[in-house]
Amino acid sequence: MASLLELRDVEARYGPVRALHGVTLTVGKGEIVAILGANGAGKTTTLRAISGTVKRDGAIEFGGKPLRGGPESAARLGIAHVPEGRGTFSELTVWENLRLGAYTRRDSSAADAQRVLAFFPWLEERRNQQAGTLSGGEQQMLALGRAMMQRPKLLLVDEPSLGLAPLVAAECFRNLQVLNEQEGLAVLLVEQNARSSLAVSHRAYLLETGRVVLSGNSDEIASHEGVRRSYLGY
Amino acid sequence: MRAKAVVIGLVALAIALIPFVLSDYHRSQGADVAVYAMAILGLNVVTGYTGQISIGHGAFMALGGYTTAILTHDHGWNDIATLPIALIVGFVAGVIVGVPALRFHGAYLALLTFAFALAVPQVAKNYSHFTGGTEGLALPTHSGLWLYGVGWACVAVIYVFTWYLLRGRTGRAFRATRDSAVAAASSGVSLAVYKTFAFGVSAAFAAVAGSIYVLVNNFVNPDVFGLTLSLYILIGAVVAGLGSLWGILVGAAFVQLLPIGLTSSNVISAEGVPVLFGAIVILVMALVPRGSAEVLGIVLGLPNRIRSSHDSSTPHSLEAR
Amino acid sequence: MSAYSRFLVPLFLVGCAIFLLIGSLQSALFAQLTVSGLANGGIYASLAVALVLIYRATQVINFAQGAIATFTTYIAWQLMTWGMSYWAAFFLTLGIAFVGGTLLELITIRPVERRGNILTVVIATLGVLILVEGSVGWIWGAEIRFMPSAFPARFIHVRGVAFSLQDLGTIGISVASVVILWVLFRFTKVGLAMRAAAFRPEAARLVGVRVSWMLSLGWGLAAVLGAVAGMMAAASPSVLLQPNMMDGVLIYAFAAAVLGGLESPAGAVVAGLLIGAMLNLLGSYVSWVTPQLLLPTAFVLMLVVLLVKPSGLFGRTQVRRV
Numbered sequence: 001m002a003s004l005l006e007l008r009d010v011e012a013r014y015g016p017v018r019a020l021h022g023v024t025l026t027v028g029k030g031e032i033v034a035i036l037g038a039n040g041a042g043k044t045t046t047l048r049a050i051s052g053t054v055k056r057d058g059a060i061e062f063g064g065k066p067l068r069g070g071p072e073s074a075a076r077l078g079i080a081h082v083p084e085g086r087g088t089f090s091e092l093t094v095w096e097n098l099r100l101g102a103y104t105r106r107d108s109s110a111a112d113a114q115r116v117l118a119f120f121p122w123l124e125e126r127r128n129q130q131a132g133t134l135s136g137g138e139q140q141m142l143a144l145g146r147a148m149m150q151r152p153k154l155l156l157v158d159e160p161s162l163g164l165a166p167l168v169a170a171e172c173f174r175n176l177q178v179l180n181e182q183e184g185l186a187v188l189l190v191e192q193n194a195r196s197s198l199a200v201s202h203r204a205y206l207l208e209t210g211r212v213v214l215s216g217n218s219d220e221i222a223s224h225e226g227v228r229r230s231y232l233g234y
Numbered sequence: 235m236r237a238k239a240v241v242i243g244l245v246a247l248a249i250a251l252i253p254f255v256l257s258d259y260h261r262s263q264g265a266d267v268a269v270y271a272m273a274i275l276g277l278n279v280v281t282g283y284t285g286q287i288s289i290g291h292g293a294f295m296a297l298g299g300y301t302t303a304i305l306t307h308d309h310g311w312n313d314i315a316t317l318p319i320a321l322i323v324g325f326v327a328g329v330i331v332g333v334p335a336l337r338f339h340g341a342y343l344a345l346l347t348f349a350f351a352l353a354v355p356q357v358a359k360n361y362s363h364f365t366g367g368t369e370g371l372a373l374p375t376h377s378g379l380w381l382y383g384v385g386w387a388c389v390a391v392i393y394v395f396t397w398y399l400l401r402g403r404t405g406r407a408f409r410a411t412r413d414s415a416v417a418a419a420s421s422g423v424s425l426a427v428y429k430t431f432a433f434g435v436s437a438a439f440a441a442v443a444g445s446i447y448v449l450v451n452n453f454v455n456p457d458v459f460g461l462t463l464s465l466y467i468l469i470g471a472v473v474a475g476l477g478s479l480w481g482i483l484v485g486a487a488f489v490q491l492l493p494i495g496l497t498s499s500n501v502i503s504a505e506g507v508p509v510l511f512g513a514i515v516i517l518v519m520a521l522v523p524r525g526s527a528e529v530l531g532i533v534l535g536l537p538n539r540i541r542s543s544h545d546s547s548t549p550h551s552l553e554a555r
Numbered sequence: 556m557s558a559y560s561r562f563l564v565p566l567f568l569v570g571c572a573i574f575l576l577i578g579s580l581q582s583a584l585f586a587q588l589t590v591s592g593l594a595n596g597g598i599y600a601s602l603a604v605a606l607v608l609i610y611r612a613t614q615v616i617n618f619a620q621g622a623i624a625t626f627t628t629y630i631a632w633q634l635m636t637w638g639m640s641y642w643a644a645f646f647l648t649l650g651i652a653f654v655g656g657t658l659l660e661l662i663t664i665r666p667v668e669r670r671g672n673i674l675t676v677v678i679a680t681l682g683v684l685i686l687v688e689g690s691v692g693w694i695w696g697a698e699i700r701f702m703p704s705a706f707p708a709r710f711i712h713v714r715g716v717a718f719s720l721q722d723l724g725t726i727g728i729s730v731a732s733v734v735i736l737w738v739l740f741r742f743t744k745v746g747l748a749m750r751a752a753a754f755r756p757e758a759a760r761l762v763g764v765r766v767s768w769m770l771s772l773g774w775g776l777a778a779v780l781g782a783v784a785g786m787m788a789a790a791s792p793s794v795l796l797q798p799n800m801m802d803g804v805l806i807y808a809f810a811a812a813v814l815g816g817l818e819s820p821a822g823a824v825v826a827g828l829l830i831g832a833m834l835n836l837l838g839s840y841v842s843w844v845t846p847q848l849l850l851p852t853a854f855v856l857m858l859v860v861l862l863v864k865p866s867g868l869f870g871r872t873q874v875r876r877v
Contacts, residue, residue: 051761075763087758089751100751103744104763146762287674289681334862341616342861344677345813346854348618349806353851360847461802465685472678505693512686519679520666 010058021210034197037207051081080152090132101149137168194231261378268385270486276439282476290347292464293354298441299448324441332433358456370455594722596831597729601784602808603823605777612753619683621801624781656778704790816870
């Protein structure tokens, strides 16, 4: 199966500090892939390297073609990046945030909005509310809704459960699963919460100090001795 | 260290000897260069060294200029005697401006000083019984040599004073406030005092510059100290390179002599000069934000030590936000 | 304190409105001064919104805004001198201003931004100020010229008070241009993208907005507003068409922007109108406030606002992007 996204020996740096020392991974169509690792392992940087937010070396292919340029072109190619902190526009309304999701689409229509509202019905009544006044969980859902408006082929999600109560976080992961099953949306998920992300993903990669040290099916990884001790706590 | 001393010596010698080969007219232009050198040096102290941008130095020059003008014109003082008074007036004004300036950084301070530069001439016009209004006040003339001598003597004094100031504890404090407000505060440096002091010193220099300026022109009226003057001082400082003592002479010569050179040799009309200057400012900001200090350092091949002691930071640390 | 402070600003504004209204009803002179003051205020407001547009997006104070306005006004003058009708020249100038402003940002500011920090960009705008104002003098010379007005030199009489058509027209055009801009920002895709780019450039890039283009567009729109302000100013009796004509207006516009809150276009409009009206009244009714002291008064106003409530009348203390 030709993979949707392929990274080969990707390196990235912040000024003089190298954050990624050669990351190799793939995401297939319709897969949910998790990236695990401790703080500073390079998980966020990997997503940034893909969307082009940070400069990188090495090969990245998306849909079989080399991926170049900044986030603006990645968005146009069908990659939706929901960054750490959600990236919602706090000063704009809920509705305006959603509209921005469809910015790169030439053919966006009311149907897109309907889809998103079907998923998150509560957004309808809060249309004109300033996004900054929503709760953390609501902003996360708004960010997801905005990404949906883009009709992406690949969704990059960075630490969605950060700052959310466990129940709310769980709902977030459920949403990702449903999106994946219903629409075949490929997801690359970065999470510190190893247990939840392994539960929801098909495959996973473990990063340490900017390198992939372990990869495989999520259930295999979940039962891996080292992973269990360091990341799952038992 | 040796190389530096030699260069300074040569430059000083050149400045001292040049007037003897120049006509009287050119000598007074040399005095104008001295005026700009002082004002630019002042601006450099406050902007280059403590990171407080000021586009209002023309106003401080106005204070000094009017002090000298009023004292000589209305009260018959000796011109040179007015200089220390102008210095004090400038310093006090600088401190008065410097105190509220502490509250503002970056663009806001630029905004306020810009408005200040435009407001002061208006005030001068208004209280015309005091200042002579738009008709202005006329002053006694002096020979070009006298002006040149007095002007550059002041420059020398100010330069030495500044060099001495920046070497010691004050200088370190200045650089600390510019480079990192947090670090400076936590190391016990009283930011407020040093920044205000810097403003006072810089305004004092500008005031003396204003006094000499008025003497060179033997005339003063509010329009002389308009926005254009403040902008030209800034241009000179930009070309000189903020945060450096070296480039100041280059900056001053640039602002004063280049327009004259270009217009008298008909390369460019008088109206074209601002266009050129504006373009140069933009180019400098885009290409070499550190100004001629950077270029000079490279051209003269000065050893790293000299360069680094002046520009231990670039405008990047004028981050005053 | 904070429970009531929400009402202070609206209360203050309502108070001002009532003051102006009652005064106008009582005295013909007051009414005339108010209206002509509002006309000046409309000019300040237009320029102030231009300043806010750029500041909101980049934290840069565009010192060249007035000079750009002057340049575009001279273009309008030139077109009219060549025989074009007023409104044709007016709209063509707006178009030229848009293109010119966009190009100006691209050529002069973009290269600097790439390199330096805010302060370098601010100095660059000063460079643009010198360049553009110098260009006006270079191309057209420094003599004072006469700028035709859109409106005939007639008066409208309401209840025995004469209001100049010029003043009323100026108020109308200034308000209209700001409203049109508002519509643009609120209801179009581009306007939304510009706002997104101004508020959160990084997040905007992620949704595909080309932030640097939005910036150039912002300069273009600001130049259009400046052109409107300039053309209205040159036609008004108190400003003459000469190279430095907008220097003073710029200060009043700054004061309006600061008073309204540097990030609030609505604030800039309200503050601009207010400053225009109040200064005009002040100049007439308070004897020691001579015409020369109006500008220093505006300066003092700016200083006080920045010391007391830096976020202005309408600003919120927003979380600054670092």
